[in-house]
Amino acid sequence: MRPDSMATYLTGDNILFSNDAFGQHYAIEELFNDKAEPCLLWGEAMKYYANILNPFSPLVKKKIEEIQSLNLPIDIIAPSHGAIWREDPMQIVEKYYQWAQDYQENQITVVYDTMWEGTMQLAHAIGEEISHLQPDTKVKVFNISQSDKNDIMTEVFKSKAIAVGSPTVGQDILSAVGGWLDFLKELKFKNKKAAVFGCYGWSGESTKILRERLSAAGFAVTEPEIKCNWNPTDTDLAKAAEIAKVLCE
Ligand SMILES: Cc1cc2nc3c(=O)[nH]c(=O)nc-3n(C[C@H](O)[C@H](O)[C@H](O)COP(=O)(O)O)c2cc1C
Known part of the structure; x- marks a missing residue:
């Protein structure tokens, strides 16, 4: 094999x-x-x-x-x-x-890391919107730096789509998310959608970098994203519904 x-x-x-x-x-x-x-x-x-x-x-x-x-x-x-x-x-x-044949269940997995929990709020808002929109879809939300990376990969394996979030740090993404994305690329998943989200302070590169990294890992990265300046406002959280909609389609 x-x-x-x-x-x-x-x-x-x-x-x-x-x-x-x-x-x-x-x-x-x-x-x-x-x-x-x-x-x-x-x-x-x-x-x-x-x-x-x-x-x-x-x-x-x-x-x-x-x-x-x-x-x-x-x-x-x-x-x-x-x-x-x-x-x-x-x-x-x-x-x-x-x-072996692009296995999928009716599941969407949301993964993120955060420093001050702004990106975490976005992750949970996306998870809640998916459950609201499509109650039959199983939704799982993971903080990458607090979870077993292999367990998260098993959930990604089962998923039809994922959403990945990181705040901007040093004009980049958090290292736990970066390392996890390296591993994700190795696994060559196919036929899965992805969306991106993250908080930032001033330059805000994280969502662009997440897009590039997920595309390189073979995911079809969808258009709506949440790029949130500092802590999420109601307007930022409302965008979770747009992400949920494209991931559920
Ligand atoms: C060490 C550090 C480096 C940061 N670097 C950047 C940066 O390069 N560009 C930027 O836009 N924001 C930067 N920020 C701001 C964070 O992105 C911002 O605080 C964001 O709201 C944090 O999201 P979180 O609540 O999910 O941790 C930095 C913050 C810290 C603590």
């Missing part, structure tokens, strides 16, 4: 030793998938895919098709780390096939 990964198939016992594929960064004492707590197991399996394998999705799809065409009986899939899939082992292969 990854260029550095090689699988082995044991004829007779019908075991696929899949190396990195189908694994998780998760240990269960009883070893097998049917002994694991399903929410944790699937959460970890998706987190692993989103954060490690997503850039290789075209390869994953091709490889699964290749293996399926061999028509091998597979009774067990034993990855190099995580649960061993012995109960309905093909369920994780089917999930990978879905995940």
Whole structure:
């Protein structure tokens, strides 16, 4: 699946030793998938895919098709780390096939960092407007510097759109947002929209930089933005509805 990964198939016992594929960064004492707590197991399996394998999705799809065409009986899939899939082992292969094809759920994720909480207010206003406009859409809001970056990426993986916010600092964006955007670019997400927002004092470069960085990461960056001078006023917060509208379309 990854260029550095090689699988082995044991004829007779019908075991696929899949190396990195189908694994998780998760240990269960009883070893097998049917002994694991399903929410944790699937959460970890998706987190692993989103954060490690997503850039290789075209390869994953091709490889699964290749293996399926061999028509091998597979009774067990034993990855190099995580649960061993012995109960309905093909369920994780089917999930990978879905995940490899620009996977999306009806979710929008808002991520930001802030110094004095102005940008945080904008983030929550955008989240609230989305929930108001499209109650069936799941909305999650994260402060980048207070959250696990891999968890946020898993939420981005599930999302049809994201909104990213940072105040302007030293004519740039906050370093936590900058580092997170580097990682986001590596993961090669496709078919997702993005919007930008942020507070500033005098020069206000952050929204322009966020636009450039998100475009470079492969996101379709939408037009409405909130560029807010110092703390948000009612006029700034009202613009959250415009962002919500384009992200929900
Ligand atoms: C260390 C520091 C550097 C800043 N640099 C800039 C800057 O280069 N340009 C600018 O427009 N505002 C700058 N600001 C002002 C912030 O962008 C402004 O205070 C903003 O309202 C902070 O948003 P927040 O409440 O989300 O933290 C700077 C603020 C600080 C504390």
